[in-house]
Amino acid sequence: DYVIAVQDPERSLDNAAESAIRHEVGSNFMDQILTTGREQMAAAVQDRLQEYMDNYNTGIRVARVNVVQAQPPDAVRPAFDDVIRAREDEQRAQNQAQQYANQRIPEARGEAQRQIEQANAYKQQAIAQAEGEASRFDQLLIEYQKAPEVTRQRLYIESLQDVMTASSKIMIDVEGGNNMLYVPLDKIMEQNSASVRLGGSTQDLRDLANQLAPFLPGPSTVNTVDRTRLGSDRGGRP
Structure with missing residues (x-):
């Protein structure tokens, strides 16, 4: 067949090879052909x-076809280069994003685990506190059932202690009158830079007494109140 059926087998091979290449190039994407x-x-x-x-009965057997180099046409080379650069930029951005994700994901998981542990610790603390309050209430109920009046009085005194400890203002009920004496202890403490401590010196106590003196009733007021009360007891007689 190589000698009889075809007049120029080599030329026929060249034409057939060019036709096959054109067919495959036209059936595939250019970037795929030029790259991978x-x-x-x-x-x-x-x-x-x-x-x-x-089909041509040439008797030729194709052993191997090698595509050594593939280049785009000169007319589209700039556009193809732009596509290649854009693809490289895309790949670089993907690598950076993947690197950032690999860094942030463990940090986020660690933070989530830390918050879970804090929530569990708070839960256990709240449960223990609630159980303690419930146990205290049960004990208080037992004491109340034994002595209701004493228990009520003790609770009242404890409540007053809690409230008055946090207060910096003092109200004094003046005996023999309807007025309440107001002592602005907070203002006095602001004016006095040195705090008066329990067990302080005599001079410290004397200074505090001098500061409180303007707010306390004097002897004349007390005597007037006593004489008025005494006259009332005698029916208005001097």
Whole structure:
């Protein structure tokens, strides 16, 4: 067949190879052919070229087709270069994003675990506190059932202690009158830079007494109140 059926077998092979290449190039994407798809295209060209040779009865057997180099046409080369650069930028951005994700995900998991542990600790603390309050209430109920009046009085005194401890103002009920004496202890403490401590010196106590003196009833007021009360008891007689 190589000698009889075809007048110029080599030229026929060149034409058939060019036709097979054009067919495969037109059937695939250019970027695939120019980058990673050259081996697949070479195998497809070999199969198609062998089919052409068999149809022409050339007796030629195609052993191998190698695509050594693939370049875009000059008319579209700038556009193709732009596509390549854009793809490289995309790959670089993906790598950076993946690197950032690999860094942030463990940190986020650690933070989530820390918050879970804090929540569990708060839960256990709240449960223990609630159980303690419940136990205290049960004990208080037992004491109340034994002595209701004493228990009420004790609770009242404890409540007053809690309230008055946090207060910086004092109200004094003046005996023999309807007025309440107001002592602005907070103002006095602001004016006095040195705090008066329990167990302090005599001079400290004397200074505090001098500061409280303007707010306390004097002897004349007390005597007037006593004389008025005494006159009332005698029916208005002097």
